[in-house]
Amino acid sequence: MYFNEDHEALRALVKRFVDKEINPYVDEWEKSSMPLHEVFPKLGELGLFGIRYDPAYGGQGLDDWFDTVFLEELGHIKAVGAQASILVQTHLATPALHEFGSEHLKKTWLEPAIAGRLVSALAITEPGAGSDVAALRTRAVRDGDEYVINGSKLFITNAVQADFLTLLARTGDKPGYHSFGLFVVPTDSPGFVVSKELDKLGWRCSNTAELFFDDLRVPAENLIGEEGEGFIYQMKQFQYERFSSLPISYVTARDMIDMTVDYIKQRIVFGKPLITRQVLRHRLADWVTQIECLKQLTYHIVRMKMDKRDATREISMGKLMAGRMLREVADGCLQMFGGMGYMNENPITRYWRDGRLASIGAGADEIMSEIIARMEGF
Ligand SMILES: Cc1cc2nc3c(=O)[nH]c(=O)nc-3n(C[C@H](O)[C@H](O)[C@H](O)COP(=O)(O)OP(=O)(O)OC[C@H]3O[C@@H](n4cnc5c(N)ncnc54)[C@H](O)[C@@H]3O)c2cc1C
Structure with a gap:
């Protein structure tokens, strides 16, 4: 269709x-x-x-x-x-x-x-600035034809292996959102330090690092767009990141359901396959309903994007739904596997660990709710 x-x-x-x-x-x-x-x-x-x-x-x-x-x-x-x-x-x-x-x-x-x-890697989050991006303290100061960058970043995916970062830094002290610059930062620059590779609950295929910048110099031409507008560019960039979580989540959730259904069809408990229990079948029905709603919202967003309409409200709704749905499905599927759901040999354990981040990264659920509430005028 x-x-x-x-x-x-x-x-x-x-x-x-x-x-x-x-x-x-x-x-x-x-x-x-x-x-x-x-x-x-x-x-x-x-x-x-x-x-x-x-x-x-x-x-x-x-x-x-x-x-x-x-x-x-x-x-x-x-x-x-x-x-x-x-x-x-x-x-x-x-x-x-x-x-x-x-x-x-x-x-x-x-x-x-x-x-x-x-x-590449995207370096926004800092020890003192996650949900509140504008609180970031990494600073880029213009010095002739260069910017000198000092500060640190936390939880940066790909950073251990990255050749360059897209990095948001403060370039001025005026309150508001027009005192930031978005920079391309080569990771072979003197003053770039991976201070720590982080050990995580999930997402273990990806590397995640804490970074430190000590008088790191980049050519002024590494500024993306205009000085002072970096925060605005990053807010736009977040829309791509958040949108990407929608299709990924409903497909991943459906895969979890399919592997769980395969199991409960053959698992006999109290003399019958588990799939015959109405309570379980209805739970599965609830999840595929949520998946279908998220998919249709995604396709609606795609139509908005194709029409060049701002989809921030709908993407925030989708991201909120995706995070909650992924966690609910991962946890519920693990439950249907019983003890086998708790064994690391079962891929559901990885989905359960990995899925937890969906409600935290790229703007936590509460941040999505805040954006939606604000856009609704609540
Ligand atoms: C594995 C992993 C990979 C990541 N990759 C990257 C990356 O590549 N690049 C990057 O820049 N960042 C990355 N992040 C950072 C991620 O985006 C942040 O962790 C996230 O934005 C939340 O920020 P925080 O951890 O500082 O939580 P905080 O801002 O300290 O918030 C803590 C919790 O408080 C709640 N909260 C926050 N604000 C409000 C509010 N206004 N009202 C009610 N509740 C609130 C939320 O539940 C939130 O989860 C990654 C994080 C992880 C764990």
Whole structure:
């Protein structure tokens, strides 16, 4: 209904890649994290890092429906950490570079990122600034043809292996949202330090780091767009990140349900397969209902995006729904497996651990509720 044969061709391409190049390795990557410099060039070669991006920089120049197909197929990756590392490259660290970056920045950083030759990370969160992004203290001070960056960042996905960061720093002291700059920061710059690789509950395929910047100098031309507007660019960039969680979540949730149904069809308890218990079947029905609602909201958002309408309200609603639904389904499926749901050999344990972050990262549930309430005038 929404997708034609070109979309289905892309779906088949991403599916083949996920089945062949990702899912067979996720157990290994959960222990040692995904080798991004090995995997990313393969994704780049297939054009999957540049679906929406301008062909002038190696992109495919396709629309949001193709992007949605790509995201839906990433949802079949059996480890959310691997999904996350890929999304950083496509939906977190590069949208603002594509939209607001200079020709020089796009040729130097975006083009190789689309080709998968360079690995990117998005550096916004700090020890004292997560939900409240404007409280960040990392500072970039102009010095001639350079900016000097001092400060730290926390919880940065891909940062251990990244070649560059898209980094938000304070460039002035005026209150409000016009005292920030968004910068491209090469990680081989003197003064860049990965102070700690972090040990996490889930998302173990992805590497996550605490970073420190000590008089790190970048050329002034590494500023994305205009000085003072970085916060605004980042708020726009968040919309891509938050949107990406919608298709991924409903597909991942459906996969969890399918594997659970396979199990409860053959698991005999009190003389009957568990699937015959109405209470369980109705719970499954509730979840697929939620999945369908989220999917239809997603397609509505895609139509809004195609019409160039602001979808912040709807994306916030979808992100809130996705986080809650993923947690509910992961927990409920684990419950249906009984003791087998508590064994690490069962993939549901990983989904359960991974899914927890969906209500925290990229703006916690409470932040989504706040945006929705504000936009509704409550
Ligand atoms: C594995 C992982 C990967 C991440 N990757 C990245 C990355 O690549 N780049 C990056 O920049 N950041 C990244 N983050 C950071 C993530 O976006 C933040 O953790 C998130 O925004 C929440 O910020 P915080 O942890 O500082 O929580 P806080 O801001 O301290 O909030 C704590 C909790 O308080 C609640 N809360 C906050 N504000 C309100 C309010 N107004 N009303 C009611 N309740 C509220 C929420 O429940 C929130 O979860 C990552 C985090 C993790 C754990």
